[in-house]
Amino acid sequence: MARPRAKRRAEAAPRIDPGAARARAFWSGTLTFGLVSIPVYLYPANRRGGVSLRMLAPDGTPLARRYYSPETGEEVPFESLVRGYEIGEDGKHVLVEDEELAALAPEKSREIDLRRFVPADSIRPLYFERAYFWTPAGDSNKAYRLLARVMERTGRAGIATFVMRAKEYLIAIFAEGGILRAETLRFAGEVRTPEQIGLPEKPEVDRHTVRRFEKAIEELGAEALDPEELEDAYGKRLERLIAAKRKRGEGVVEAGEGAGAGEDADEPVDLMNVLKWSLKSAEKRR
Amino acid sequence: MAARAIWKGVIRFDAVEVPVKLYAAVEDRNVQFRLLDEESRAPVRQRMVNPATGDEVPFTETKKGYEAERGTFVVLEDEELEELRPEPSRDIEITRFVPPAEIDHRWYERPYYLGPDAASEQGAERDYFALAEALARKDREGVARWTMRQKEYVGALRPEGDYLMLVTLRHAGEVIPASALEAPGGRALAAEEVEMAEKLLSALEDDFDPSRYQDDYRGRVLELIAAMAKGRKLAAPAAAPPKAEPESLAKALEASLAQARKGKKAPATKKAPAKKKAPATKAKKKAPSAKERSRG
Numbered sequence: 001m002a003r004p005r006a007k008r009r010a011e012a013a014p015r016i017d018p019g020a021a022r023a024r025a026f027w028s029g030t031l032t033f034g035l036v037s038i039p040v041y042l043y044p045a046n047r048r049g050g051v052s053l054r055m056l057a058p059d060g061t062p063l064a065r066r067y068y069s070p071e072t073g074e075e076v077p078f079e080s081l082v083r084g085y086e087i088g089e090d091g092k093h094v095l096v097e098d099e100e101l102a103a104l105a106p107e108k109s110r111e112i113d114l115r116r117f118v119p120a121d122s123i124r125p126l127y128f129e130r131a132y133f134w135t136p137a138g139d140s141n142k143a144y145r146l147l148a149r150v151m152e153r154t155g156r157a158g159i160a161t162f163v164m165r166a167k168e169y170l171i172a173i174f175a176e177g178g179i180l181r182a183e184t185l186r187f188a189g190e191v192r193t194p195e196q197i198g199l200p201e202k203p204e205v206d207r208h209t210v211r212r213f214e215k216a217i218e219e220l221g222a223e224a225l226d227p228e229e230l231e232d233a234y235g236k237r238l239e240r241l242i243a244a245k246r247k248r249g250e251g252v253v254e255a256g257e258g259a260g261a262g263e264d265a266d267e268p269v270d271l272m273n274v275l276k277w278s279l280k281s282a283e284k285r286r
Numbered sequence: 287m288a289a290r291a292i293w294k295g296v297i298r299f300d301a302v303e304v305p306v307k308l309y310a311a312v313e314d315r316n317v318q319f320r321l322l323d324e325e326s327r328a329p330v331r332q333r334m335v336n337p338a339t340g341d342e343v344p345f346t347e348t349k350k351g352y353e354a355e356r357g358t359f360v361v362l363e364d365e366e367l368e369e370l371r372p373e374p375s376r377d378i379e380i381t382r383f384v385p386p387a388e389i390d391h392r393w394y395e396r397p398y399y400l401g402p403d404a405a406s407e408q409g410a411e412r413d414y415f416a417l418a419e420a421l422a423r424k425d426r427e428g429v430a431r432w433t434m435r436q437k438e439y440v441g442a443l444r445p446e447g448d449y450l451m452l453v454t455l456r457h458a459g460e461v462i463p464a465s466a467l468e469a470p471g472g473r474a475l476a477a478e479e480v481e482m483a484e485k486l487l488s489a490l491e492d493d494f495d496p497s498r499y500q501d502d503y504r505g506r507v508l509e510l511i512a513a514m515a516k517g518r519k520l521a522a523p524a525a526a527p528p529k530a531e532p533e534s535l536a537k538a539l540e541a542s543l544a545q546a547r548k549g550k551k552a553p554a555t556k557k558a559p560a561k562k563k564a565p566a567t568k569a570k571k572k573a574p575s576a577k578e579r580s581r582g
Contacts, residue, residue, distance in 0.1 A: 034542020168503030178469025198288025213420035
């Protein structure tokens with residue numbers, strides 16, 4: 001797929017506050033490949049789509065989400081929230097601390113050991129869940145570049161499991177244009193089979209029907225996906241409505257200085273810039 | 287036990303009409319924790335409050351707004367949002383058929399199995415399987431559009447074995463392509479290191495077998511919870527000793543390669559690692575791997 005590659009060289013790494021950029025990383029740890037260690041950061045590769053709306057009070061003040069205890073009605077501050085798991089029916093819970101969960105898989109919580117490399121195109125679509133980018137951390141990006149180079153050249157994806165935030169992930173690591181990407185995969189137990197769903201077995205099909213369908217498929221054949229087809233049509237309509245109302249000055253409210261700002265405010269730092277910065281950052285230090 | 291269909295529709299293109307049912311192809315098996323109040327150990331609930339006054343605003347009174355500029359909102363009325371909703375429809379319209387590589391996994395969001403809606407019309411089941419076969423024979427995927435539960439979707443209609451699958455796709459702006467980013471640069475890699483890394487990679491070559499990976503951790507979390515419920519503690523698994531840090535990348539590659547050749551690094555379940563044109567290979571009696579062929 002042709003993608004805009006224009007300005008690539010001209011663009012310097014964007015200026016970014018390293019603290020804020022690091023904060024956007026999901027995870028930091030080490031990819032290992034044999035005895036080679038590659039310190040990395042993990043960033044999402046997907047942006048939140050669509051137009052995000054906030055909940056407002058009738059007078060237009062942006063609202064904040066708060067937790068409260070249904071028994072007392074009192075607000076429970078963030079620091080007093082703990083994680084629990086319900087046992088039995090009488091509403092009893094056991095408390096589970098983050099450290100206890102991390103201790104269940106100490107090595108998997110900071111290291112991703114790539115023990116198998118499989119043909120990159122051999123993973124069935126229904127396994128793919130979500131995409132992330134790896135960016136080099138540490139002092140040198142050499143091992144990162146080396147792994148990316150050989151994976152790309154050989155058309156392989158590395159497979160591994162690791163634990164992040166109380167959940168084990170199966171991932172496939174791909175290299176594309178010198179950049180390492182991770183795709184979380186579903187475990188086999190999460191994927192259903194046609195038999196489990198109860199789909200009927202294939203009967204004898206009518207040759208003429210197959211041929212008629214093949215003709216119809218040819219009729220609508222195209223070599224490429226039209227990027228416009230992936231547009232968010234609802235989001236576009238929403239944008240138009242917002243633009244029209246703004247123009248008319250209808251429903252526009254000033255929430256006042258700092259009213260709820262930053263609460264569930266969206267994407268404090270642009271993900272694309274963070275990625276560009278992070279991919280470059282190990283270079284600078286060497 | 288058969289699963290329940292979550293939606294019914296009709297695949298349409300050209301003069302073709304195939305009635306289908308939609309089934310979730312995946313199930314999430316996350317361990318469901320709840321947020322509790324530390325003091326009372328009771329689950330907490332959420333409410334929306336006006337941060338200025340601290341008062342709760344009941345959901346029925348809330349409005350939705352778009353922050354056009356910092357602190358400036360455009361309020362959208364429920365009726366206005368309602369009008370933007372798509373018309374309900376049962377059609378799964380196929381706009382074009384493209385080579386499978388055109389829609390790669392970065393766009394995939396959620397997969398669904400389609401099954402024939404046999405009750406809807408005669409021959410629906412045969413048509414369903416004929417369409418799956420036709421798609422497989424032409425090696426094409428359909429770009430599909432449909433509206434389900436008041437939401438518009440774009441998806442890939444693809445054959446999966448004898449069956450049809452519909453994978454919902456992400457919208458255009460949601461995927462950051464690697465091609466929009468610049469790869470980390472630096473001094474050229476040493477040819478020798480590249481070569482060793484390639485050898486190491488081929489020693490670790492294998493097929494993708496999903497059944498090999500279990501979510502062991504989920505089991506351990508549930509075990510921990512069961513033990514805690516009985517007031518017991520679980521012995522924490524011992525952390526693996528830290529690996530010795532080789533002093534250079536070249537040394538690390540060399541040592542890894544030696545290890546891989548000895549098969550030391552291979553997990554117990556794994557078959558013999560592929561021995562690929564290793565010049566001084568000492569291992570003998572291992573059967574040649576099926577993967578020997580794959581590269582040149």
